[in-house]
Amino acid sequence: MKRIRCLLLVLSAATLGVAAVAQPAADSLAARREALAEARYLKSIFKTDAAIEHLSEFVTPEAFDEEVLAELADCHFIAGEYASAAGTYQLLSLRAPDNLLYRIKQMQIAFRMKDYPASASFGQRILAQDSIPAIAALTGDAFNLAMRSDSALVYYRHALSLQPQNETVVSKAANILLADKQYDDVLSLTGDYLASDPDNFTILPIRGLAFYLKSEYDSSYVVFQHLEDLGADNYPLHYYLGQSLWHTNVIYAAERELLKAWAIDSSDANLAWTIAAVKTEAVRPFDEEVRPWLDKTTSMIQPDSSLVSRIHQQYAVGEYKSGQFDKAIVHYKEAYRYNPSFIQALSSIAYCYEVQKQYKPAIEYYEKYLKVARPGSRGYEFAKKSIEILKGELFMEE
16 A cells, blocks of 8 residues: 555656755755665565665655655566556656666566567667667567567667677577578578577577578588587487488488487377388388388377267257258268267167158168167167157058
8 A cells, every 4th residue: 555655656746747845854864865775775685575665755745856766666676566666667767768777677667567569669769869789689579579570570680780699689580580481581690690609509400490491401401410410409400300311312311310309209290201201212111110100190190089079969969950950960970980989879860860751761770779779768768669650651651
């Protein structure tokens, strides 16, 4: 409650445009100095609540004390009380518009509150005053998270013009370019960086992927092989090195790398198929080495039969209620095929035929149902009675 009151006092002072109207007494100045010192100490040991309490005593609508408000805003920021911090920094920026620190804090607060458009806007205003590499990079991040990748790229490039060897920014900019299929730009960007850091484990894979996606497999092989020589050992490395080797017809080496990738992650059906294809080209024995990988691929792409059955059941019910009995029959048959324990499908199929006066297939499916249903159950007795009635209808027709 005290913090809310403090912020209201601060805003009241701003609204009234009140400056310091009187010189505080010497004892008040001493008390203020002590409170600031104590608050800074408490802040340094992360007792921000206590620091805020100390500082709040010196916030009044009669005086604007920039030093106290700046400390108070910083305490709110450290404590994660971003709304209070934002309000205080806004007031400070209004009174000291040339103070970059206040704008930077506003930008950081907006970013942490996930208000990325506002954060980007603060960043643009800061950069209009001073070219700060970290702010250019953060502005790029804000635009990127606001789904404005073109603007993000502009500010990432600006950040790199100020600090070319920023690995993180190069990576983020390159990934935007990869997503846009601007592979030549990726190669240019990563090439510039790697000229002074040729063994970088973050940028090398991006460059290798750009070569691979551009179908320049000889070049992608060189990059990924270099990474492996440096000691890299992960799924993407072995996968793309194996793929590059396969595309350049180095079959046996491709097989080795793809199997390394499978040993790390065996969840990719496409990888299982690729291994089967590579083994085929290497003229491996089909039954012993190729077929097992094709079987793995098949099993991985098979849907969950019980789920598929339930899906068809819902289709069938919907079609039945809409009077689309032929369509309902198709879905009931599929539901039963995927889940043979769903025997109610047989009686439902029979009934759909019955309401369409197709008595012979109706009897056929009622009889199939009787073979698997529990004698004496309601469904069993219904099917048994229905067969009697339908046989009578057939007799009358004949």
